[in-house]
Amino acid sequence: xxxxxxxxxxxxxxxxxLDDITLHIEKGDFWFVTGPSGAGKTTLLxxxxxxxxxxxxxxxxxxxxxxxxxDHKIYQLRRTMGIVFxxxxxxxxxxVFDNVAVVLQILGIPQKEQRKKVLNALRMVNLHHxxxxxxxxxxxxxxxxxxxxxxxxxxxxxxxxxxxxxNLDTELAIEIMSLFRAVNEQxxxxxxxxxxRELIRNFGKxxxxxxxxxxxxxxxx
Amino acid sequence: MTLGIFLSLSNNLQHTAQELSQNLTxxxxxxxxLSDNEKxxxxxxxxxxxxxxxxxxxxxxxxxxxxxxxxxxLQDILENLDKNPFPPSFEVTFxxxxxxxxxxxxxxxxxxxxEQVSDVQFNQEWIERMYSLSRLARAVGYFLGGILVxxxxxxxxxxxxxxxxxxxxxxxxxxxxxxxxxxxxxxFLMEGTILGVFGGALSxxxxxxxxxxxxxxxxxxxxxxxxxxxxxxxxxxQSVFLVFACAAIGFFGSLSSLSRFLxx
Numbered sequence: 001x002x003x004x005x006x007x008x009x010x011x012x013x014x015x016x017x018l019d020d021i022t023l024h025i026e027k028g029d030f031w032f033v034t035g036p037s038g039a040g041k042t043t044l045l046x047x048x049x050x051x052x053x054x055x056x057x058x059x060x061x062x063x064x065x066x067x068x069x070x071d072h073k074i075y076q077l078r079r080t081m082g083i084v085f086x087x088x089x090x091x092x093x094x095x096v097f098d099n100v101a102v103v104l105q106i107l108g109i110p111q112k113e114q115r116k117k118v119l120n121a122l123r124m125v126n127l128h129h130x131x132x133x134x135x136x137x138x139x140x141x142x143x144x145x146x147x148x149x150x151x152x153x154x155x156x157x158x159x160x161x162x163x164x165x166x167n168l169d170t171e172l173a174i175e176i177m178s179l180f181r182a183v184n185e186q187x188x189x190x191x192x193x194x195x196x197r198e199l200i201r202n203f204g205k206x207x208x209x210x211x212x213x214x215x216x217x218x219x220x221x
Numbered sequence: 222m223t224l225g226i227f228l229s230l231s232n233n234l235q236h237t238a239q240e241l242s243q244n245l246t247x248x249x250x251x252x253x254x255l256s257d258n259e260k261x262x263x264x265x266x267x268x269x270x271x272x273x274x275x276x277x278x279x280x281x282x283x284x285x286x287x288x289x290x291x292x293x294x295l296q297d298i299l300e301n302l303d304k305n306p307f308p309p310s311f312e313v314t315f316x317x318x319x320x321x322x323x324x325x326x327x328x329x330x331x332x333x334x335x336e337q338v339s340d341v342q343f344n345q346e347w348i349e350r351m352y353s354l355s356r357l358a359r360a361v362g363y364f365l366g367g368i369l370v371x372x373x374x375x376x377x378x379x380x381x382x383x384x385x386x387x388x389x390x391x392x393x394x395x396x397x398x399x400x401x402x403x404x405x406x407x408x409f410l411m412e413g414t415i416l417g418v419f420g421g422a423l424s425x426x427x428x429x430x431x432x433x434x435x436x437x438x439x440x441x442x443x444x445x446x447x448x449x450x451x452x453x454x455x456x457x458x459q460s461v462f463l464v465f466a467c468a469a470i471g472f473f474g475s476l477s478s479l480s481r482f483l484x485x
């Protein structure tokens with residue numbers, strides 16, 4: 001599903017943010033990427049959704065070398081992914097419903113279907129009763145659940161999450177992680193970057209350890 | 222608005238210059254005792270020119286009558302003369318089109334060099350001044366218009382840039398959710414175009430008030446200025462052009478700001 005071959009990224013000489021990462025992630029996998037700050041976790045995710053281009057190496061997703069996709073067609077790749085950020089990145093001037101529906105609007109899905117899909121996604125994260133609220137009226141945990149609903153509303157093949165529980169307490173973090181697990185059980189490949197060891201102990205079956213840009217080890221429990 | 226005002230000013234100035242240079246005439250005095258054939262040859266030459274609007278033959282007798290009509294006090298002088306002192310002539314009116322003074326001078330010189338033409342009367346300085354004024358009006362119009370178009374372009378471009386900046390997060394979310402560049406750009410392009418159209422329409426409205434309604438209130442205070450330059454509102458074509466130009470400025474202003482600001 002996702003194949004990385006000798007991926008390296010250098011922002012500034014002489015340091016490597018990522019150094020020769022080779023990795024195969026199968027369809028339906030649930031991977032944690034962990035390591036201390038500056039290990040290259042976020043860079044790895046950004047390379048997968050082609051926010052940044054690696055300095056060296058190739059990356060193949062679904063049999064397609066994504067580095068060869070022209071810039072103006074990169075949206076096709078991103079439509080197969082759902083991305084969740086640590087700081088949620090919600091539109092605070094729009095209601096919860098519209099925050100989730102934005103992905104479907106981009107795809108030009110009819111409004112009736114949009115409503116159905118948004119409602120399903122919000123039910124999954126248990127926020128359907130707050131769909132006409134503004135994000136500012138929600139708690140941190142709820143806001144993150146809205147971001148997850150937005151990431152899963154179009155049933156993406158791949159879900160990428162960068163420190164999705166970074167701002168949340170343990171209880172909420174477990175709740176959010178259960179959501180990712182549920183999405184994974186529906187067939188999406190999930191990659192989560194976190195440095196929360198507790199979370200990894202509870203949920204992690206496949207773990208990548210990064211340190212100073214290098215892939216230190218790979219564990220499959 | 223400023224663009225509209227300058228368009229109108231340039232328009233009025235040019236129109237006034239054109240109006241002043243209307244009735245641009247030259248009088249070709251002929252040798253006396255020309256045969257009818259010779260006269261008609263000259264008349265044909267004049268009428269066949271593309272510069273000439275109208276040719277009137279004034280016989281020596283007509284000229285005398287005209288003089289007598291205009292200056293009855295000088296009747297005595299004429300009576301003391303043995304013969305009619307006035308030569309026959311052709312009064313030529315030039316077209317009101319945008320003729321260059323060089324063409325007119327060349328034409329006059331060509332006719333003057335004919336043997337049968339004894340003299341020519343026209344105001345070279347006046348023609349040159351009027352054309353200079355007209356050219357100056359147009360050049361000023363183009364120059365200021367160009368500067369203002371550029372200024373409007375950058376103003377709109379900056380407004381959109383600020384707007385793009387304030388909606389950076391939203392754009393980022395759209396990009397990462399798989400929106401095409403066009404999907405992201407369309408609202409901004411529409412905003413720029415609508416800003417342009419509204420700007421153009423507002424400018425027309427304010428210009429209308431300025432030109433049509435203001436003089437009614439000011440009336441006599443404008444005095445000679447009002448008589449000399451009758452301020453005109455833009456023509457329909459110019460008004461449509463102004464709105465379209467503003468829309469285009471808005472559109473391209475946004476486009477330029479977006480292409481610089483939005484990465485893939």
